[in-house]
Amino acid sequence: MRHFCKILFILLLSVSLQTQAQTCTVSTLPVTFSTYDPLSNTPSDITGTLTVTCNALVSLLVSYNVKLNGGLTGSVASRIMTSGVSQMTYQLYSDSGRTTIMGDGTAGSTIINDGYLLSVVAPVIRNYSIYGRIAAKQNVKAGAYLDTVTILLTY
Known part of the structure; x- marks a missing residue:
């Protein structure tokens, strides 16, 4: 029975280590589109990188999600950029084909759901591509x- 108590203590110690403070941060550089030509038949595309970094002494089964808000409009379905009173529509996507809107889960948009074991x-550093289009x-x-656009990281 004494041997069993030692093993139980080790298991409890392992559990307490995984609950120690963990921090996760998200970062990205500003995404800058090239010069836009309003007469062009071709959309203006850009790719940016969003990075999630998590730190802990020991962590097991960490999961997180990343959401992007709608910016000025508040709606991920209709993002706009402004210059004074002038407006230009654009969108952010989670796929290179620019078919799935990256957002907060509303209006058919997707969020990043990920984690590590x-x-x-x-x-732990994970990079995610965000695809922009005007x-x-x-x-x-x-x-x-x-x-x-505000990024919300929940872990």
């Missing part, structure tokens, strides 16, 4: 168009 001391033939004034 085991990490000991070393950080539709062709938008009648817009010249200017610097901006939008801010």
Whole structure:
């Protein structure tokens, strides 16, 4: 019976280690489209990278999700960039074919659901591609168009 107690203590110690503080962060560089030509029949495409980094002394079965909001419009289905009062529509996608909107799970958009099984001391870093597109033939004034999309990481 004494041997059993030692094993039980080791198992409890292992469980307590995995619940120690874990931190996950998300980062990305600003995504900048090239010069937009409103007369072109071709959309303007860009690819950016979103990085999730998780740190813990020991972690098991860590899962997380990443959501992107709709920016200025508040809707992932109709994102816009503005330059003064001028507006230009654009969209962010989770696939290179630009068919699945990257968002918060609303309006048919997808979120990043991922995780990892085991990490000991070393950080776990995952990169995800985000594909942007400005539709062709938008009648817009010249200017610097901006939008801010908030990223929510839940773990």
